[in-house]
Amino acid sequence: MKKKKTSPGNIAQNKKARHEYSFIDKFEAGIELQGWEVKSIRAGKANITDSYVFIKDNEAFVSNMMITPLNQASSHVVCDPTRIRKLLLKRREIEQLMGGLDRQGLTIVATSMYWKACWVKLEIHLAKGKQEHDKRDSIKDRDWNRQKERMMKHSA
Known part of the structure; x- marks a missing residue:
């Protein structure tokens, strides 16, 4: 009897966004x-690195999110x-x-x-773009935190 494969919670991440924006x-x-x-x-063929979210006619959409079609699953549909995919948000959230x-x-x-039960969810942030000096400050802070962890680890 084959065991059904359960999908991990996280599907795709945009790691570059943490460096480029302050949330x-x-x-x-x-x-x-x-x-x-x-x-x-479910097969892990999603990528959100270059995606962006926009609002049109009081509805939110995500564009440029790459989901590569599977050969066997999409033989009868034009993929x-x-x-552009519609995002499902409450009216209050869209107004915010x-x-x-x-x-x-x-x-x-x-x-x-990520997966939330059987639903695919997208975590979005209202963000401000970082300037070059802001990026240097965040790199400096990250390096300092690593050094503190190392010192605490060695002293204990």
Whole structure:
């Protein structure tokens, strides 16, 4: 008897975003997916590194999120791996995002895609782009924290 494979919680991460942006607010959004996309995600063929989120007509969408189609799962459907997918958010959350975009000049960044029960969720952040000196400061802080950990480890 074959044991059913359970998918790990994390599907894809955008590690570059932590370096490029400083995060302000965090949101969890559902994604409107097609059947072949869910099968491909279960096989681990998703990438959100170059994706970005935009709002149009009071609805949120994610663009440039790459989900590579499987050959056996998508033989009868025309697949577009980078199609624009609708994000499922509450109206209040969309209004918060729109307020950050309009008034504060912020951007919306997709940072993580993961499973929550049987649903695929996308973690998005309202973020502000870092300047070059901000990036250097965060690198310096990270290195200092590593050195502190090493000193504490050796002294104990």
